Amino acid sequence: MRQHHICGVEVRRKHLPAHWLDLILLLELLLPRHFLPAHSTSNCFLITQNISLLAITHDSNDWAWNYTATSEETIQKSAIVRKKDFVTHLKVALPVPTPFVSTPVSARLPLITLTGIIPFCIVMCFLLGLGLFHFRKRRSRLLQQAKEEEELHDILPHLPTRFSFKELQEETNRFSKLLGSGACGSVYEGTLLDGRKVAVKVLEGFLQRAHQAKDFLAEIATVEHTGHHNIVRLVGFWLQGSHRILIYQFMVRGSLDRWIFGPPADGSHASALDWRQRYNVALGVAQGLDYLHEGCEQPILHSDIKPQNILLSEQFVAKISDFGMSRLMQRDMHSCVMAGVRGTPGYIAPECFLHGSVSKKSDIYSLGIVMLEIVAGRKVLEFSRLNTTAIAALSADGSSAEEAWHLPSWAEKKWEQGCLMDIVDPVLLEESVTCSNVSAYGFDKVEAQRLLYIALWCIQEEPAQRPHASRVVKWLEGCEPNVPQPPHASNSTKPTTLRHSETWLVSYRTSN
Known part of the structure; x- marks a missing residue:
């Protein structure tokens, strides 16, 4: 072994x-x-x-x-x-065991760093790629949209001046001076390079859709042709995507509501407009509306006639403005149906509440309301006059107490009672001259009665009973001096649609 x-x-x-x-x-x-x-x-x-x-x-x-x-x-x-x-x-030598040598932290840092950086880089690359994809997609859409707008600009040669946004910022001092605001947008004062003052209206509520851009350009191309002394002239526009800006000529006196619902806007005098100025304003609005309905190559429905959209020149010449709500209508169409009720509460015709049907007669209804406001010197809706008694009196059968808060209902009631002159603004009746029907403010009872008759005709329940704008102009000019008396709207036969609109307005006011 x-x-x-x-x-x-x-x-x-x-x-x-x-x-x-x-x-x-x-x-x-x-x-x-x-x-x-x-x-x-x-x-x-x-x-x-x-x-x-x-x-x-x-x-x-x-x-x-x-x-x-x-x-x-x-x-x-x-x-x-x-x-x-x-x-x-x-x-032999004893086998030397291999000792365990721990890796120092400094040696492990590169591995730890790589372990954290690699996933971060992958995520960042993904996000950058996604962002680049959306950027290129949006850029392509904007370029296509700009191309379509340029093509439309070439197709529609009668468009007004197209401003750049940079120019508008400079001309309005970065939109610093606000003149007013409404449902369609805000209006700012500006000055063009040639020294002309303009009103820059920034429209709101538009979606970024190509067909809407086409409609918008087609509309302002039509408005560009509206050369009438009772229509505010459109100076230019700006359009990009869903953003729209209209540039109008500037009206020194501002809007009508600032002159008939309180002290003058410029504070130059303690009184409101005198009777002659009011009557001429009513005539000017009727002439401007007649031009939009009958004088243009393609009829234009304004759809939002109200004192805020009636501007006054330095000589108090009335000019209709704000075509942001207007709609074009073919001559062979008597009305058009809109997706929703458009306009301002109090000025909207009753048929718009029921059917959404808008026609020339809808503008006539709004004109009648404005005429009542001019004569009475008060707003169509004054909720400060509304009390709990009037609210309780409203019932399903259409009966109500005297609704002083709602100007049309109150005016009709005064007409039924034979107290037509009670509608007139008390300011106009002050300091009256005893030997004449004319007061110190130039108030003429005959003209006042004529204007009130016309206004009551314009606010009739049935659109067919309302006169055309051309006939309103003839009545006001005196070409047809004998204006027939409007029909009485007694409480028992009061228009149901008007009653529904009043009930809706009461509900709206009391719930807010």
Whole structure:
């Protein structure tokens, strides 16, 4: 039995260095089968004490061979020549276990950094790609829209001047001076490069749709042809996407409501407009509306006639403005149906509430309301006059108390009672001259009666009973001096649609 004693520690072969494994294999092949384990302890001690000594071999006769670090070749020779039974003591170094070396933090930082940066870069690339996609899509849409608008601009050669937004910012001092605001937008004062003052109206509520841009350009192209002294002239426009701005000529006196519902806007005098000015304003509005309905190549429905949309020049000439709500209508059409009720509460014709039907007669109804306001010097709706008694009196059968808060109902009631002059603004009746029907304010009872008759005709329940604008002009000009008396609207036969509109207005007011 062959024995190999490893001095210092007993280990397995896999722990031995490669050259010792070769030595042991050589000994197993060349040496005899049997050898005696002699002098094991002393030999191990000797080997461990001698640094250069690698192995000691003893045979059965106690012959010994010492092998140093340079004696690998001697081992082979001795083994072949001697061929005795012997025991070999080998000296090997203990296997050095590989120590665990922790990676320093500084070495791990690059890995941690990469682990965080790579997902971040992926997400950022995705977001940038998505943003670029939407940007290019939006840019393509805007370019296409601009191209269509330019084509329309070429197709419609009669469009007014098209301003840039930068020009409008400079001309309005960045929209700093607000003149007024309404349902359609806000109006700002501006000055063109040539020194002309303009009113810049920023329209609101438009969607970014191509067909709406076409309709808008077609409409202002039509308005550009409206050359009438009772129509505010359109100077220019700006259009981009859903944004629209109209530039009108500036009216020094402002809107009519500032002159008939209180002290004058300029504060120059303590009184309101005199009778002659009021009558001429009513005539001017009727003439302007007649031009829109009959004088244009294509009839125009304004759809929002009210004092706020009637401007006054320096000489108090009335001019109809704000075509943001207007709609074009073919000559062979008597009316058009709109998706929703448009206009201002109090000025909307009753049929608009029921059917949404808008026609020339709808504008006539609004004209009649404005005429009543001019004569009475008060607004169509005055909720300050509304009390709980009047609200309680409203019932399903249409009966009510005297509704002073609703000017048309109150005026009709006065007409039924034979007190037509009670409708007239008390300011106009002050300081009256006893020897004449004319007061210090130029008030003329005959003209007042004529104007009130016309107004009551214009606000009739049935559109067919309302006169055309051309006939209203003739009545006011005196071409037809005898204006027929309007029919009485007694409480029992009061128009149901007007009653429904009043009930709706009461509900709206009390719920807000």
